[in-house]
Amino acid sequence: MRFPRDCLSAAELRVKFDQILPHLDERRRRLYLASEAIAMGHGGVTVVAAASGASTATIARGISELTATPAPTERVRAPGAGRKPLVVTDTGLLPALEALIEPHTRGDPVSPLRWTTLSLRTLAAALTDQGHPVGATTVGHLLHALGYRLQGTAKTNEGTCHPDRDAQFAHINATATAFLDVGQPVISIDTKAKEWIGNRDRPGRTWRPGKSPITVDCHTFVTDDQPVVIPYGIYDIATNTGWVNVGTDHDTAEFAVESIRRWWRHCGRAEHPDATRLLITADAGGSNDPRHWTWKKYLHSFASESGLQITVCHYPPGTSKWNKIEHRMFCHITANWRGRPLTSYQVAIETIAATTTRTGLTIGADLDTGSYPLGGTVTPAEFHALPITPEPFHGDWNYTVAPCAPHPAEQALTHRKPDPAVTQMLTDPALTGMSRADFARLSAVSEPYWDALAEAAFHRRFHRPRSYLHPQTSSVDHFHRLLTALLRRRRAATSTLLAELLGVTRTNLSNQFQDGHRILDLHRIDVSPLPGSPARTLEQLQARLTPATRAEDQLRQ
Structure with missing residues (x-):
C-alpha cells in the first residue's frame, strides 16, 4: 500500500487513534477520522479505515457531514450551569455603586464619599461595608460597563456671558x-x-539621559x-x-x-x-x-x-x-x-x-x-x-x-442757590418731622460724613456722575442734599417735584439719596413716612404744610 507523501504510516496512525478515539463519542470519532482522511488526500479514507478499524462508509459519512453546512453546536453543559455574575446574584450592587459615584457630579452633600478620592479600592471597601462584597477589579469592570472612564477636568466654563x-x-x-x-x-x-x-x-x-533628572529643591518656601x-x-x-x-x-x-x-x-x-x-x-x-x-x-x-x-x-x-x-x-x-x-x-x-x-x-x-x-x-x-x-x-x-496735552481742568461748579422761599417751605416741620433748628444742626454735624462717603465712593470707582463723586462740584449744597433725602424718606414729595423746585435734574438728585439715607441711619434719625402718596404737584405739597407756612405762602403769592 502506498501512502501519500509526508503522511504518517498506518502503524503511527493506529497509535494516535488508540489514544484519542476512546475519549470521543460516536459522532466526534466519525468527524475526527474524516478530518484525518481529508488531510491525507487521495487514498486517505482507506488508510484511516485500516488504522482505526472503522468502515470506509463511516468515514465517507463523516466527510459528507464536514463538507455540509455546519449545524449549530449543541450545549455541552446543562442550561444554567456556571457561577452567576454578581449583578445577577446581588441586584442592589449596581444601584449602590451609582449612588457612590453620581453625587460627585450632581453635588449631593450627603454622599458618604463626597470628599473622598474615588479609587477602585475605596469604592470596593465602601460597597463591602454596605453589604455588597466585591473586589476592586470587579468594580472597574462594572464602571466600564456603566460607561464611566477616568477623566480629568476640562476648562470650558466661562462664567457669566456678557450680552455684548x-x-x-x-x-x-x-x-x-x-x-x-x-x-x-x-x-x-x-x-x-x-x-x-x-x-x-x-x-x-x-529629554535627559536615563535616570539622571534635573535635581531641584524638595521644599520651595516663599520668603x-x-x-x-x-x-x-x-x-x-x-x-x-x-x-x-x-x-x-x-x-x-x-x-x-x-x-x-x-x-x-x-x-x-x-x-x-x-x-x-x-x-x-x-x-x-x-x-x-x-x-x-x-x-x-x-x-x-x-x-x-x-x-x-x-x-x-x-x-x-x-x-x-x-x-x-x-x-x-x-x-x-x-x-x-x-x-x-x-x-x-x-x-x-x-x-x-x-x-x-x-x-x-x-x-x-x-x-x-x-x-x-x-x-x-x-x-x-x-x-x-x-x-x-x-x-x-x-x-x-x-x-x-490722543497724544496732545491734557485739557485744562474744569472749574468747580458753584453750588446752586435755591430760592429761599422754597427752602423755607421744604424745611417745614410738617414735611421734615423735626424743627428747622434741629435740621440745621443735623446738616452741620453730618457734612464731614457726607464728604467722607463721597471720597470713599470715588476710591471704589463707583459708576456715578463726577458731580456726585466730588462734593465741591455738586450742583446742590449739602444742606439741600440731606433735605431732599429726608423728604424722600418721609414720602413728602416725588423726586421729580423736588428736582423741579431746586432747579436741578432728577438724575442729579436721585444719585445722592443713597448716602443721604446712610447719614440719617448713622445719626439714628427716626423717620416715619407721611400718610398717602408723595406729592406730585406744588399744590399737593402746599396742602401738607402747617397753617402758618400756608399763610406765609398765600401772602407771598
Whole structure:
C-alpha cells in the first residue's frame, strides 16, 4: 500500500487513534477520522479505515457531514450551569455603586464619599461595608460597563456671558483689520503668570539621559526677599514678533505702560517707521484694567512721548484666552521652559529669547529692574483732563488716547442757590418731622460724613456722575442734599417735584439719596413716612404744610 507523501504510516496512525478515539463519542470519532482522511488526500479514507478499524462508509459519512453546512453546536453543559455574575446574584450592587459615584457630579452633600478620592479600592471597601462584597477589579469592570472612564477636568466654563460679548469680538476684529489694511501696528498685550527664581520644581518634562533628572529643591518656601520675574508680553500681529519685558517688582499700570514703551523703543519704531496710530488689544483686568485711571494716565504719557494716537480695545470679562498673545506667543514660551528650573534672571531671559516656531515667530526679552510701587492714585481733576475719547460702542472697553496735552481742568461748579422761599417751605416741620433748628444742626454735624462717603465712593470707582463723586462740584449744597433725602424718606414729595423746585435734574438728585439715607441711619434719625402718596404737584405739597407756612405762602403769592 502506498501512502501519500509526508503522511504518517498506518502503524503511527493506529497509535494516535488508540489514544484519542476512546475519549470521543460516536459522532466526534466519525468527524475526527474524516478530518484525518481529508488531510491525507487521495487514498486517505482507506488508510484511516485500516488504522482505526472503522468502515470506509463511516468515514465517507463523516466527510459528507464536514463538507455540509455546519449545524449549530449543541450545549455541552446543562442550561444554567456556571457561577452567576454578581449583578445577577446581588441586584442592589449596581444601584449602590451609582449612588457612590453620581453625587460627585450632581453635588449631593450627603454622599458618604463626597470628599473622598474615588479609587477602585475605596469604592470596593465602601460597597463591602454596605453589604455588597466585591473586589476592586470587579468594580472597574462594572464602571466600564456603566460607561464611566477616568477623566480629568476640562476648562470650558466661562462664567457669566456678557450680552455684548460677540459684538465686542466683532468690533475688535473690524478695528484690527482696518488698522492693518492701512499699515498701522496692532499689538496684543498681557501679563504672563509670575515665576519664582531659584532651583524650584517646574511642571513638564524634558529629554535627559536615563535616570539622571534635573535635581531641584524638595521644599520651595516663599520668603519676602524671594526673587520673582513678571513677564509682560507684547505681540505684534502684523510682523509675528514678540517682546517680553521681564519685571522684578510689581505688576502695576505703570509697569504695563513701561513694557509697551520698551517694545516701541527696541523694535516697534523700527518695524513701523510710518506709524501714526497704534491699536492695543488687552484683557479687561489686571494691570491694564480699563477701570484703572492710572492705566489711562500712563498710557497718555506714552502717547505724548511717541506721538502715537493710541486706540485700546479690551476683551469682554472672562474671555482672556482669546487674546492672540495667549495662543501665539505665551504658549510657546511655556513649552520652551517646561521641566527646566529658572535658577536666575539670565536663564529666564535667555529661555524666552530662544523661543521660536516654524511659522517664524521671534521673541525679544529684556530685564526691567525698575521700581513700580503699589497704591498709585489719580485725582479726578487729572483724570478728567486726559484727552480720552470713548468709542460710540462700549466706551468703557473701547477708547482712544490722543497724544496732545491734557485739557485744562474744569472749574468747580458753584453750588446752586435755591430760592429761599422754597427752602423755607421744604424745611417745614410738617414735611421734615423735626424743627428747622434741629435740621440745621443735623446738616452741620453730618457734612464731614457726607464728604467722607463721597471720597470713599470715588476710591471704589463707583459708576456715578463726577458731580456726585466730588462734593465741591455738586450742583446742590449739602444742606439741600440731606433735605431732599429726608423728604424722600418721609414720602413728602416725588423726586421729580423736588428736582423741579431746586432747579436741578432728577438724575442729579436721585444719585445722592443713597448716602443721604446712610447719614440719617448713622445719626439714628427716626423717620416715619407721611400718610398717602408723595406729592406730585406744588399744590399737593402746599396742602401738607402747617397753617402758618400756608399763610406765609398765600401772602407771598
